[in-house]
Amino acid sequence: MKIKDLLEKRKQANKKAAKKKTAKSIAVGAGVGAAVGLTAGVLLAPKSGKETREDLAENAKVAAEKVAEGTKVAAEKVAEGTKKAAVLVKGKVAELKNKKVEEEPQEELENEVPEN
Structure with a gap:
């Protein structure tokens, strides 16, 4: 895999993260x-002050629970994506290291062979 390919994959990963x-x-x-x-809506509804306050408290609790759940789900998805990206990057780095190690001995052999 070439550096250009790695840069393209990284660019795609950045777009996905965005x-x-x-x-x-x-x-x-x-x-x-x-x-x-x-x-x-609750504030503008024709209810007594006590009923309105009770409705506000209940609705605030429900809204907070929904936001907390949505945030938790989003955080889990981001964490999962980050783990996958890290595994891919580690795999590509290892692949490049192995490829470089394989290429180095060939270069050394070419340098050692005397030309006639």
């Missing part, structure tokens, strides 16, 4: 947006 980060940001934004919308 997409994951974007997806995570969108998920968090959607969760926060839902919580804000829910809170606004």
Whole structure:
């Protein structure tokens, strides 16, 4: 594998990581947006103060649980992707080292053979 190929794979891995980060940001934004919308809806509903406060507390708890779960799932996916990328990189580095070791003896033999 050539250096160009490794650079291309690294570029693709970086793009994939950027997409994951974007997806995570969108998920968090959607969760926060839902919580804000829910809170606004509860505040504007015609209920007594006590009922509104109870609804707010319950909705805040539900929203926090959803955001925590979404964040956990996103973090797990990122960790899994990172592990896979690390394994791939280690494998390619080992492959390149082995290839270099195989090429070096040939070069040494070529240098040792006297030309007539």
